[in-house]
Amino acid sequence: xxxxxxxxxxxxxxxxxxxxxxxxxxxxxxxxxxxxxxxxxxxxxxxxxxxxxxxxxxxxxxxxxxxxxxxxxxxxxxxxxxxxx
Amino acid sequence: xxxxxxxxxxxxxxxxxxxxxxxxxxxxxxxxxxxxxxxxxxxxxxxxxxxxxxxxxxxxxxxxxxxxxxxxxxxxxxxxxxxxxxxxxxxxxxxxxxxxxxxxxxxxxxxxxxxxxxxxxxxxxxxxxxxxxxxxxxxxxxxxxxxxxxxxxxxxxxxxxxxxxxxxxxxxxxxxxxxxxxxxxxxxxxxxxxxxxx
Numbered sequence: 001x002x003x004x005x006x007x008x009x010x011x012x013x014x015x016x017x018x019x020x021x022x023x024x025x026x027x028x029x030x031x032x033x034x035x036x037x038x039x040x041x042x043x044x045x046x047x048x049x050x051x052x053x054x055x056x057x058x059x060x061x062x063x064x065x066x067x068x069x070x071x072x073x074x075x076x077x078x079x080x081x082x083x084x085x
Numbered sequence: 086x087x088x089x090x091x092x093x094x095x096x097x098x099x100x101x102x103x104x105x106x107x108x109x110x111x112x113x114x115x116x117x118x119x120x121x122x123x124x125x126x127x128x129x130x131x132x133x134x135x136x137x138x139x140x141x142x143x144x145x146x147x148x149x150x151x152x153x154x155x156x157x158x159x160x161x162x163x164x165x166x167x168x169x170x171x172x173x174x175x176x177x178x179x180x181x182x183x184x185x186x187x188x189x190x191x192x193x194x195x196x197x198x199x200x201x202x203x204x205x206x207x208x209x210x211x212x213x214x215x216x217x218x219x220x221x222x223x224x225x226x227x228x229x230x231x232x233x234x235x236x237x238x239x240x241x242x243x244x245x246x247x248x249x250x251x252x253x254x255x256x257x258x259x260x261x262x263x264x265x266x267x268x269x270x271x272x273x274x275x276x277x278x279x280x281x282x283x
Contacts, residue, residue, distance in 0.1 A: 012247075012266065016177075019248060046276055046280075047269065048173060050222045050272065051242075052127070054223045058130055
C-alpha cells in the first residue's frame with residue numbers, strides 16, 4: 001500500500017468506515033509506516049472535531065450539570081457506578 | 086489556538102483543564118463542561134435523535150471524561166478531538182444497543198437527499214457571526230459536493246459502514262468508497278490549510 005493509499009484508508013479508519021477486509025491491509029500498512037503513519041492517523045482525528053464543530057451547539061440545562069457535578073464530587077475519580085441489570 | 090471556542094483573557098486552555106481533571110480537580114471538569122456541553126450535546130442529539138436519551142448520555146460522557154482523563158495525552162491530539170471521539174463512540178454504541186438503528190434508518194430512508202442539507206443548514210443560519218469556528222467548519226464541509234457530504238454524514242453521524250451506506254442509498258459500493266475518500270481528503274486538506282493560516 002502506497003502512503004497515499006494509506007492516507008485514504010486512515011481517513012476512513014478514524015470515522016470507522018473501513019470494511020473488515022480493509023482493516024487487515026491497513027493494519028499491515030500502519031506497521032510499515034511506523035511513527036509517520038501514527039502521526040497521520042492522529043491528525044485525521046481532527047476530522048471528528050471539525051464535524052462536531054460544524055453543528056449548532058445545543059446547550060444542556062443547568063440541572064444536568066448540577067447532577068453531574070454532584071456525582072463527580074460524591075464518587076471521586078475512577079469510580080464508576082455499578083450498572084443495574 | 087488553545088481552544089476551539091473563544092476564551093476570556095486569562096482563561097485556562099483546554100489542555101490546562103484536562104491536566105486539572107487528571108489531577109482530580111472537579112472545578113476543571115466544571116469549566117470544561119461549560120465550554121463544550123453544547124457541542125457534545127449537539128453531536129449526541131445528531132446521532133441518537135432523542136432529547137432525554139441525549140441528556141442522559143451527555144452526563145455519562147462527562148463522567149467518562151472525568152474517569153478516563155488519565156488516558157488523554159496532549160502530544161497525541163487536542164482535548165476536544167479526544168472528547169468528540171469518545172462522545173461519538175458512546176452515542177453510536179447507544180444507538181445500536183437500543184436497537185434504534187432500524188428506526189433511524191427508516192427515518193433516513195424517507196429523506197436521504199435532505200441529510201447533507203440538514204447538516205449544513207445549521208451553519209448557514211443568520212444567528213451566527215462571520216469568523217465563528219462553526220462558520221469556518223461549515224464552509225469547509227459545504228465546499229465538497231452534496232453526494233460526498235451525504236456518505237460522510239451517514240458514516241460519521243450514523244456509524245454506517247461502506248456496505249451499509251451502499252445498501253441504504255442504492256449507490257454501488259465502489260462509488261461510496263470513492264465519494265468517502267474524495268470528500269474526506271478535501272475536508273482534511275482544507276482543515277490543514279486553515280491550521281497553517283493560524
